Amino acid sequence: MTTTSQQPPASTAEGLHTGQHRHFLRKVWALAKPFWYSEDKWWARGLLLAVIALSLGGVYLSVWFNHWYNSFYTALQDKDAAGFWLQIGYFCPVAAVAILSAVYRYYLRNILELRWRRWLTHVYFERWLNQRAYYLLEVRGGMAQGQGTDNPDQRIAEDIDRFTTLTLQLGLGLLSSVVSLCSFTLILWNLSGALEFTLAGYDIVIPGYMVWVALLYAAIGTWIAHRLGRRLVPLNFEQQRREADMRFALVRVREHAESIALYGGEDVERGALRQHFQKIWDNTWQVMRTQKRLIGFTAGYSQVASVFPMIVAAPRYFNGSLALGGLMQINSAFGHVQDAMSWFIDAYASLAQWRSVVDRLTSFTDRLDALEQEAQARSVQQDEQARSVQQAASAAVVSVSPASIMASQAAAVKAADTGGCGAGCGCVDSEETCCSGGCGACDSSGDGNSGSESDADTNSGCGVGCSCMASDEDTPESIAVADTAAGLQVRNLQIALPDGQTVLQLAQGQVAAGQHTLISAPSGYGKSLLLRVMSGIWPWWQGNLSLPGAMMFLPQRPYIPLGSLRQALAYPAVTSRYSDADYLQVLQQCRLSQYQSRLDEVQGWSHSLSPGEQQRLAIARALLQQPQWLVLDEATSALDEDTEHHLYSLLRQQLPDTTLISVAHRPTVAAFHQQHWQLGAMSS
Template identity: 40%
Template structure:
């Protein structure tokens, strides 16, 4: 609940253009513009039908007053034609509008997904202070609402403007003049309609303005509550083992309290706005009759003229009152737009930040933004690399260490000194680092974290991730599962399940080893990737990797001494003195084994 709260009431046309323009100049622009113009033409045609019905209204009621049955029958036939045309236009304008909505939404969704996921932007966003809350909700819900409401409001506004212009002259002609304090005012009903709608819109905005921020917050609180429930579902086993149900209930209740309290604020303000809008709407029904009635009773217009005048007044007043009728949607639209804009800002902030930039804004001297990813065929040179925490505190300082191709390297040492963070930097996803001479290795790399990620879908998709399943035949998949000592999974390759909950931690880690056998990278980084395995199985997995992947260099982070013999270089992470960053100290495998044996064989307990 600590994420930023942008001010949704600060609406900016520039924000809207930045969000909307890319689609209308994209590769799908021709179909988009064709659908937009088609729907616009249909909406204008509907306005034309309403204009014709207004004139028909005059003739129809005059025929009733004059008891002209033949004219009455003819006008019923004319009405049938107008009604049929109106229905066709209404049906297909809605159909093509929905077609445009889904095309626009699909394009924007694909762009947002790429911007969020490509280059690890999603991970960097999670590291920033005041990180953007609930990106899943912004992509899944806010894009849909933004697209739908933008089009709905656009067509509603255009229709209102055209309706206003079309009926304004009709109302001017029908309303005649009125004498007020000796002054003749021509087209008096036009001025009455303008005043009625103008005051109505002003007070509607005053009454409804607080709803903008309330709706903005409601979207966020609902998303927070939904996200918390999803996390409980994903981690139900851990919660059950900890007997943490009471804490979960407390957390969900606290998050729902925000939903509850903010909803009450919406209810109270919405009640006040409904009182106003309902009174305004009911008055609009009878108000034009009351205004035009004096001319009717004076014999200046017939019954048809009265109904036509009332209808034209209603159309003008309705067009001028579009703001009132659409106010609720405008409120939601502005909140949604601001949520999407802040999301775009967050993505842009992390995508254009050099990988070597610290959170406090300092940049490494003499280092180009892409220095950390420059190719070095000789391996990995850490140089004077300094790893930092997101708050800018120096965590780990390198001093010219090097990992040559084929030189399997193990990072060991107490927890919390930056070993896993160094692996994240090697993966290119940790941006908080400084240095001028460090280089990453060239070639294909694969990183195995302590808790493997298994995507939704079939086991085949989870096994081959991130490569496409079609790249491997069944025989190869069964072979790697057999080598990784999980042959039973070969029978469920095409079964869909929540595999991160279905498989034990040990099975998940062995599945990741099988995944590495399929990928056969040049560099394989293992961040405690075998911590859930017993000692013999862990040793067997390392032996398997070296046997099956002779051209792969292993770079490991581990706590148990049993993996030492599978590495040629041991880099021990030692705490710095007096708050200084931790440093790397090189050991031979023999020194490391002897040291680990003397310290219970567990580097996590060793004060090396």
């Protein structure tokens, strides 16, 4: 049977939440339930019913074989050849049915596991990539200990597979054990008879004594197994984490092979990898020691169980009250009862692994739930405050586009105030006059020389080229994002780290459409954070921010997906959007003509292209997509000045309707921009 992968609807994906549950089994149900009520529910329920029916059929066949043992061994004892061959004749077709039942029980169960895994994997794909949760998890994990979720890729790729497999395996195994226990307990009760003995002068009769012996035997074994194996749950959890950490370290070596080779860092990497493996070694030894004790007990438990019913029933056989067939039937029935009662013992290692897998998946789900709740809270707060801004300044309301760069934060905002600047004002270095009315921190010529604080109180305001820092008295009054054709406007913007520490404040700034702007500041000042806020991926900010509709961002290190060079150029659009002539033209323009014949070659382009070639490829993407606004974050830092000059000239010529916003350190880039935001000067 061949099936294709389908993405689940958002409604079913949103129904998977575990954070509101504390009890383990409730979390398991919250994790498992959505699949059985999804768009795939009829397939899922039908397959489950088929597998259950085959499992119950297997129990029925076991009961039939138990009765067959009596007739078969009785024929052997009586040396009844005709009866012997008759029983063989009965056995063959029933055995064939049992084989077919086992095969299709396995096959249908695996189909169900695969469909469940597909559905659950797509749900986690959606939730992990939704609202940039994958990015926020990494940011929080890197900035605050205990805030992140280790190895989400391993949880999606492996833990989901283990969860579906073990849940069905353990669930169906438990069901079969319960049905088998009920069926064979009745058989064993009738076969074992009553145990009669005298104790302290009293005659004691225990009906169905073999059942009570099996129950006591299994209860003692279960208690001992739990005592010996309970440490496996946290050890398995830790083992999966450490294995994933080492895989991640190995992948990093592959990704940064050239840099490591140039640094000659093999010894450092070798030491780091050995440390990762040492952690696996240490934890594995603990798992092995625990498993050794558990396996030693369960092996002995099973060996004793194989002869224990024979020992108990032997007196009745030797005194002639029990035939050989009855003895074998008792042995078989006792084995099934004991196996059913010992399900917990036999499945203990799998239960420990299942518990650790569920813990990893539910903790991952809880983290995604928390991020979604934070995003919803921010959206509600921004909506409320944006409405307040609208009501206070209805004449300056900016309409909201459905294509907002931050879809979860759609709101209206008034245009940025271009009134007076406070004492913390910083001015741009541009062709236009900045702060034409005078600014407290700079003179009217816009050369960046500081004025007096008293001047700030009297001067009238800043022009469109000025961007100011917030003073202590000028705090953010609202949070809002708008999508407007008026350009980019900032007022009272505060940007913080996830721990709440403010790293950048901007009181006022504006970039009109067509007004190319250069942003510079000392390293580590927060330039990249400002661009992340503009792109909508950094939620830790407050203030008034008005954004243009179509913005494209080019990071310093371009992302190059796996696949062909054509796919790398078109990313994130589909390749069919552009013609072959378009691809060949931008490669020629960006001085990558040597790759024109390799458009459809599939390889790891992120490794084969140099950093400078990767940045040129990113510029080629921008030429293909022709955005209205293009934001470059050190996007030409790996290029020589001549190539950098060529590419900026190319952007200005080929994209005349595109507004450029650049973060760069080289002064040569300033020639392609009309205004200059110097964040470092603003802070002083």
